Amino acid sequence: MALPKTDELLARIPLFAGLSKKGLREVSSLATRLNLSEGRELTHQGGPGNEFIVVIVGTVDVIIDGKVVTTCGAGDFFGEIALLEGRRRTATVVAKTDVVVDVIGRPEFSALLADQPQIETQLRDVMAQRLAEDEARQGEDTTP
Secondary structure (H helix, E strand, O other), X not given: OXXXXXXXXXXXXXOOOOOOXXXXXXXXXXXXXXXXXXXXXXXXXXXXXXXXXXXEEOOEEEXXXXXXXXXXXXXXXXXXXXXXXXXXXXXXXXXXXXXXXXXXXXXXXXXXXXXXXXXXXXXXXXXXXXXXXXHHHHHHXXXX
């Protein structure tokens, strides 16, 4: 099955939906497309975070402290917390199925946010929500 061009796929992702065609081309030019097998670890909790990853096809499990906390699919993304906050990875992400992902490295990610500040605003909103969910989950784990 042939996939649509990267900019066409990115236009379907809410994070990038408001970008112009030129903006979408810019994002797609920064991304590296990877095809990864089921079971492949994409990020490791506590490890360094040097890339932003967008799921194009397939599903991934997000694992925190050994527990699957959510499953993500096409259009979902991760890696923003480590890049925006200079933190270690907050979760391990493993391909639940064979996946196609677009990966944007730290320098390209920084350039993207400088050129498209509305993306940073959206990412910071998502980051705040994810960190709050992590904190709530940790509170549940310590409740007797």
